Amino acid sequence: MPFNPINAANACVRRARRFLALAGTKLPDAKIKTDLRRSALVLAVTAVDSYMHWLVYRRISEVRREGDLPKILAKLEIPFSDFASLADATIRARREDRDLRPWVQVKNAVQRRLLKETFQSYEQVGQALSLAGIEKGWSRTADALGIKTDDIKTRLNQLVHRRNQIVHEGDIKRASRPQRLQYNDVGQDEVSADVDWIAQLVTAIEQVVAAGNPP
Template sequence: MQSALDQFHININRVRDLIAIHNSVRAKSTSVLDLSDMLRAALVLAVSALDYYVHQIVRLGMLEIHRGLRTEPPAFSRFQISLGTAREGLKNPPDFASYLEDEIRQRHSYKSFQQPDSIADAIRLISYKKLWLEVASIMGRKDQDIKQELKIIIDHKIRSQNYL
């Protein structure tokens, strides 16, 4: 899990660097130069970093559950795998983790973990915790407010991508 967090920090630092470049160029240029694309790109990168992080921690968490290193929440047992993966796992149990990892990647490859509900659904595969209540407790805010802010960011990112 630490590798996923480390990569998230690297990705967010890239976002911060892009914003710093924007601020530096803005300070040294006139308003004639439109720098808004840099901020839109930073927003898209930030949302992408979140999405990638959720993909990574869910994949790693599911593999930890399979290996018996993490408690199995109900959503994990409802995760569907293909008959091919099940067959390969039964034929070669020691290698099943690699088949499971491929299956998780394939099943999640088309999913976007950006909206609050989709993020919470993904986290339920690896945790009993109610994600947004936990986040709200840490941030000292209401869970609905946090989810609403994230929705606004995602909606703005979607509109911004139309400009990129």
């Protein structure tokens, strides 16, 4: 079977749950447990990011002509250097009398551009859904979960904020005049619930994608 976006997301969720399972065992240092929970939360958010990247990549791979492009994908900014490289490759291929497969070159350029993007927050995921040609992605996902889009926005963005505190700030507690090193709290049950929620969110998005756009 081909590798699909949901496979990437599920792999991240499984790894997050392994960290949580290990954090629930007897370890020589309690601080190891909290760092395992932090790692689990980071991987859970990565599940969303990974799913969206693979989804957009798959959409790009289906493009065969300009008319196949979703509107927002057609407007994606690509460095001029990529087009210069394509032009040079076209000239070389013509001289060597070989098929260049220009669409492959274009798709590779788009993929390189997307590697610089992050699809984690509510707004970023919405952009990725549009890039993949999915219409009304968030509203349909909310319907699948039986909640409101604002509920998704609030919780997802909170989790992304926690992820950023861990990744960018070492999860060190902020203070105007810090006297000693302190970390933000990270509980086992809380992170476990967050991982489960993200797994449900990605599953709902996958259902929307599989159903296709409404008529």
